[in-house]
Amino acid sequence: MSQRSRTSRHVLTAAAATAVLTLTLAACGSGSGPAHGPAMPGMDHSGTPSPSAPADDMASMPGMDGSSAGNGLAAAQHGYRMTSATAALPTGRASAYRFTITGPDGRPVTGFAVDQTKRMHFYAIRSDLTGFRHLHPTMAGDGTWSAPLAALRPGTWRLYASFTPDSGSGKGESLVLSRTVKVPGTAPVSSLPKPSGSTTVDGYTVTVQGEPMAGMAHRLTATVTRDGRPVADLQPYLGTYAHLTAFHQGDLAFAHLHPESEADGDHGGPVLNFHAEFARSGDWRLFLQFRTGGRLHTAALTLHVD
Known part of the structure; x- marks a missing residue:
């Protein structure tokens, strides 16, 4: 074989290997990746009926954490498990939901890192x-853990625990686990409001801007105004000036939304920036919480993600 033929053969072999490597990396990166305030009696925002994924059952199967674990839809992830003996909560009265986080060794975890001033966030x-x-x-x-819940309307509820272990194999890793409970009785279901860039709560108008795409990190910007004027007296809440949570219509997947800056004084606003990651396309229900005059406000709106 001539030197030129051997060289051509080597080039073709290298190209083929590169193509295989590229396909392998693409396949590895194709998975979806994976915030707080007192319970507020009577708070009930509109939404549309959507069945919860049966992640509790999947997570209980040996060796299975559930493919939806990174979206907060499984009871177990990376060896950590949310356990509870409660499958139903009473109708029409306050109650406490008790649960435990166990680690890869099967023992209850008691060491949790502080995240936005708290060791555990519950939704x-x-x-x-x-x-x-x-x-x-x-x-x-x-x-x-004991989570005091105000009276819940009848129906199926998904309960989320958001935390970061302070030791063990998951040290420093942010995790969101969840389970479902039933509240007996019948209650009307609500239709999800159409996507809108703004909503008003307690006299404050919240406008959210951004062009999020599923599976990619984007910035969302929220602006708070009152009577058409910018609001610059937002008080610190959980170490920042607002907290943003979102859930996906259809499966209740949990979105990871984090403020881009911390509170650096007694007054903030009107513009708030968030790092946003939405695992799926479709409509998401956003809940923005902020504090003024010692009162916590919760604004809800629907955002469409491409």
Whole structure:
């Protein structure tokens, strides 16, 4: 074989290897990647009915964390598990939801890192994306967390625990796990409001801007005004000036939204920037929480993600 033939053969072999490597990397990167306030009685925002994914059952199967774990739809992820003996909550009265986070060794985790001033953030959302709750449970010495919930409307609710282990194999890793509970009785379901860039709550108008795309990190900007004038007296809340949470219509996937700056004084606003990652396209229900005059406000709007 001539020197020129051998050279051509080497080039073709290298090109083929590069193509295989490229396809392998693309396949590895194709998965989807994966925030707080007292329970607010009577808070019930509009949403549309959507069945919850049966992630509790998937997560309980040996060796399976569930493919939806990074979206907060599974009870287990990377060896950490959210466990609870509660499958139903009472109708029409306040109750406490108790749960435990166990680690890869099967023991209750008691060491949690502080994230936005809290060691545990807890969320509750009804299957039609109404009744949003966001609070901070307390932990007993044995690792059992207790989340005090105001009365919930009948239906299926998904309860999320957002935390970061402070030791062990998951140290420093932000995790979101969830389970579902039933509240007995019947109640009307609500239709999800159409996507809109703004909403008004307690006299404040919140406008959200951005062009998010599924599977990519983007910036979302929220602006708070009142009577057409910028609001610059937002008070610190959880170490920043606002907190943003979002859930996907259809499966209640949890979006990872983080403020881009911390509170650096007693007054902030009117512009708030967030780092946003939405795992799926479709409509998402956003809940923006901010504080003025010692009062916590929760603005809800629907955002479409391409």
